[in-house]
Amino acid sequence: MQVEFRHKGCHLDDSLKELVSKRVDHLTRFLDEPKRVEVFFEENNTKAKEDRFLCEVTVVSHGYVVRAHSTGLELLQAFDRVEGKLRHQLERLKTKVLHRSHPHHRGAKVANEDLGEDLEVRIAKAKSFKVPTLDPEEAAFQMDLLSHSFYLFSNAKTGRAAVVYRREDGTVGLIDQEAD
Structure with missing residues (x-):
């Protein structure tokens, strides 16, 4: 899997690229070989120190696009925050795709015990009206x-x-x- 790096206003050294590539590769184990992974870093000129660096990771795989972004005081801290968000989104996607592909799971309530979330969509209210x-x-x-x-x-x-x-x-x- 090839990870594409882009940056704006900051410098990415090879050790950071290698570390981020390994961690992204570990994250994408939730998917069957993603088509493309893009990692974007940007240095913001803001007064808030904790928002100095922005990191955005986009994973494109088999018709799904998963994107997460976050900020941090350092490049690696911004990536750490993105990694947590991305892990959560990829786990939910994998669970949803897995349960959708097995007929005996269809229609059953699916719960992710680790996250305590229901993945089944429930319609709470239905409404009909004339469309003007x-x-x-x-x-x-x-x-x-x-x-x-x-x-x-x-x-x-x-x-x-x-x-x-x-x-x-x-x-x-x-x-x-x-x-x-």
Whole structure:
């Protein structure tokens, strides 16, 4: 497995690359030979010392993309934090894929004892309503009137299903159904 390293504003020596490669290789034992692993380090110019270095690791394997990022006072500390997050995500993915592939496990409640989490999705509430035909601007206005974080509607311009949603930066986003 080849690990691709990228960096911005910092220097990566060969010993760090070798250590990170070994630890990433150990992490990816949860997957069948990943297609690509990218490790990105960046030095941030922030006032907070604990956020000086950013590390982001992306693992691409058989249709799944797993990404984790974290910051730290040193490059290795940032990677240590990412490693924990990545391990958690890869364990969950492997458990989910494993149980999905075995017919006798389908429909049964799957619990990860180490993490104490249920991996089965439960729908807590179902709701039906008429989908209005609106322009995206009108739908955004309706969303604000209802104080919701998203609003489902039929786009009057395209005639297809669409969703407007409130983004983290306060702006409104639009997701529109693709034409067949």
